[in-house]
Amino acid sequence: MTRGTRLLSIFLVAALSLGFLFRASAPAARDVAAELRRERGRLLEMKERAKKTASELTEALRKEKLSKGRVGELRARLKRQRSLLSRIDRKVSALNERLDRTEKAVRELEEARGQARTGLLSAEVVAFTGQRVDAGNPWDPSARERERYFMRLRLAADAEGVARITRARERKEEELSGIERQVAVTERKRTQEKKVGETLLSRQMEERSRLAGIEREKKRKQKELKSLRAKIARMEAVVSRVERQVKERERRARKGAQDDAARKAEEAPRRFASLSGGLSAPLPGKVVSRFGRQHDPTFDVTIENRGVEIEAPSGASVKSVGNGEVAFAGAVSGFGNVLIVQHGGGLFSVYGRMETFLVKQGETVRKGTVVGRLPESPSGKSVLYLELRAGGTAVDPASAMSLDR
Amino acid sequence: MSERPSLWWIDWRLSRGALVRETIGRFLFFCLLGAAFLSLLLSGGTSRFLADRFAVTAVLRADVPAAEAEGLARKAAELPPVRSAAYRDPETAWKEFLLAYPGLEPLRAAGGNPLPGYIEVRFRHDRLTGADVNLVVSAMRSVSRVDQVLAGEEWLPRLLHAGRYASWFCRGIFGAFVAGFFLFCRLQERGRAVALAGDFAFLAERGVPAGRLAASRAAGAAVSGFLSAAAGAAAGGGALFLLLREFPSLERVIGPPSDLLLPRTVAAAAVFSCFAALLSAVSSLLGGRAALSGRK
Numbered sequence: 001m002t003r004g005t006r007l008l009s010i011f012l013v014a015a016l017s018l019g020f021l022f023r024a025s026a027p028a029a030r031d032v033a034a035e036l037r038r039e040r041g042r043l044l045e046m047k048e049r050a051k052k053t054a055s056e057l058t059e060a061l062r063k064e065k066l067s068k069g070r071v072g073e074l075r076a077r078l079k080r081q082r083s084l085l086s087r088i089d090r091k092v093s094a095l096n097e098r099l100d101r102t103e104k105a106v107r108e109l110e111e112a113r114g115q116a117r118t119g120l121l122s123a124e125v126v127a128f129t130g131q132r133v134d135a136g137n138p139w140d141p142s143a144r145e146r147e148r149y150f151m152r153l154r155l156a157a158d159a160e161g162v163a164r165i166t167r168a169r170e171r172k173e174e175e176l177s178g179i180e181r182q183v184a185v186t187e188r189k190r191t192q193e194k195k196v197g198e199t200l201l202s203r204q205m206e207e208r209s210r211l212a213g214i215e216r217e218k219k220r221k222q223k224e225l226k227s228l229r230a231k232i233a234r235m236e237a238v239v240s241r242v243e244r245q246v247k248e249r250e251r252r253a254r255k256g257a258q259d260d261a262a263r264k265a266e267e268a269p270r271r272f273a274s275l276s277g278g279l280s281a282p283l284p285g286k287v288v289s290r291f292g293r294q295h296d297p298t299f300d301v302t303i304e305n306r307g308v309e310i311e312a313p314s315g316a317s318v319k320s321v322g323n324g325e326v327a328f329a330g331a332v333s334g335f336g337n338v339l340i341v342q343h344g345g346g347l348f349s350v351y352g353r354m355e356t357f358l359v360k361q362g363e364t365v366r367k368g369t370v371v372g373r374l375p376e377s378p379s380g381k382s383v384l385y386l387e388l389r390a391g392g393t394a395v396d397p398a399s400a401m402s403l404d405r
Numbered sequence: 406m407s408e409r410p411s412l413w414w415i416d417w418r419l420s421r422g423a424l425v426r427e428t429i430g431r432f433l434f435f436c437l438l439g440a441a442f443l444s445l446l447l448s449g450g451t452s453r454f455l456a457d458r459f460a461v462t463a464v465l466r467a468d469v470p471a472a473e474a475e476g477l478a479r480k481a482a483e484l485p486p487v488r489s490a491a492y493r494d495p496e497t498a499w500k501e502f503l504l505a506y507p508g509l510e511p512l513r514a515a516g517g518n519p520l521p522g523y524i525e526v527r528f529r530h531d532r533l534t535g536a537d538v539n540l541v542v543s544a545m546r547s548v549s550r551v552d553q554v555l556a557g558e559e560w561l562p563r564l565l566h567a568g569r570y571a572s573w574f575c576r577g578i579f580g581a582f583v584a585g586f587f588l589f590c591r592l593q594e595r596g597r598a599v600a601l602a603g604d605f606a607f608l609a610e611r612g613v614p615a616g617r618l619a620a621s622r623a624a625g626a627a628v629s630g631f632l633s634a635a636a637g638a639a640a641g642g643g644a645l646f647l648l649l650r651e652f653p654s655l656e657r658v659i660g661p662p663s664d665l666l667l668p669r670t671v672a673a674a675a676v677f678s679c680f681a682a683l684l685s686a687v688s689s690l691l692g693g694r695a696a697l698s699g700r701k
Contacts, residue, residue, distance in 0.1 A: 126506050126509055139458055140458055141459070141560055141564065142459050142460040142461070142555070143460075143505070146555055147506070150498065150502050150520050151506070153521075154502070
């Protein structure tokens, strides 16, 4: 809770306390104060909501910017991915064309090799199984010798042709294997890149969906903020008007009651001191907010403290400052759980910002009776609001009991 | 002093019919012998046949131009043992090869010609010897354009041996025929001498010496034999001439018909006739003597 809010709350609880304790003495002022409290409470809530909404809007804008950045980055990555995929597709296409050409060449070479082998075998058959017509003529040995030599030449040429085609085919098959390996590698790469692309697309869609949600939220918050600001403006006008009325009445009342109040203020500590058993501090701790008019440097305003704030360890027990009866135990806006003990003779002690009550309304308590506990805080420190009232006038608790300043 | 009777052609005057028959028979035989003699003479036994069958093949390198190959063939033809040297270009070699191996023709329709050109060197039939073949082979192998020389190193010696044996066989057959002819003539002479023995005895009683009678008869037989042999050789040669012209393929075994008209052939025919005259005279003498001694 900010300091300004706290001041306002204090003001409100004070007004509430006034209204609660002195409802029979000033009904008109009570109505105005109640209305003022109500309006201020609503104004405070609205401002809180406006602030929260503004904060949420800022967060939404930050998220939107972040999300847009992500979407842009994803779009760029997706574009690069698509370009890469396109290049891979072109490469695969070119490899497939090469593959087709090489396969065709291999087939042609295979066919040529088959023909050449068939030719070679047939030539061998012709040469060695007697298909010769005139080559067996024993009367022409020189011609036979020449024909045999030429047949050897021819068979050697055919064998060389077969070997050449075989070598060419083997080379082509090696090339084919290489291309197939390249195609497989490229296909794997394409599959991987496609998966990456799909992931990116999915992420982009998610991000767009999130962005759309954020934009909807932003619009809603903007609308809500706008509405709240309008309400706040109206409410501030109402509060200003009520405050002027309160101030006017206070000015009138102050003039008549100034003397009485001054007298009561002088008497109040004596009255508390005359209580049987006296008063004691509700809990050991340091006073962090003093009684009376105090200047707030943060907001640069002067506020009127009607009590003190005592800093104590979290969860510390709160004891009654004197003998009395529990007049009130319940929640008050801006003060949390509030316990009011009536000590008689118009003396009251008020304990605010408590976590739990250990006594009930109407229950008699004695000095030092544990009436409740402070809330637990991550910092290990909690604050108790303590206010003393004598005859409707706030009394500085430090003047009635010993407090560590 | 008594007049000495003429003994010239005594057999003709005493036994004309028998002599005519024998002469005709001998003429026919001389025709055959003459033809055989001239065939042997021209063919050299089997030399001409072998020379026609045998050739040295100089396979050229693939890059030898045709003009250069032709020039190389002309140079080879100038070698002394060489009868002819002909260049065959690769195309011709391929065609010859396909003729020898007709089954290959459809197999290599799309392929190129793997065969090179070559020079075929043929030898004169009278120079077909191992030494002359080696001479030509060495000469061809020394040429850088020649890739391979095929000269039948494995089978040529056997072929030449076989040719020599075949030639001697042919000549032996001819000699046997001549010997048989001689024996046949001797029997004829003896038979005629026996048939004319009375006449010869009458002449002996009139003072004609037996030796003069035998010499006269031998001279007549020689003249008759020469003329018959010459006529028979001429007739046989003519028949051979016509045969060679009619069947040119025989030229590769015997020789060209024009060789029959060469002077050396005519001279050989004359020698053949003289030899026949000699044989006729000897057979007359031997037949007469066999008749006088009562032997067969």
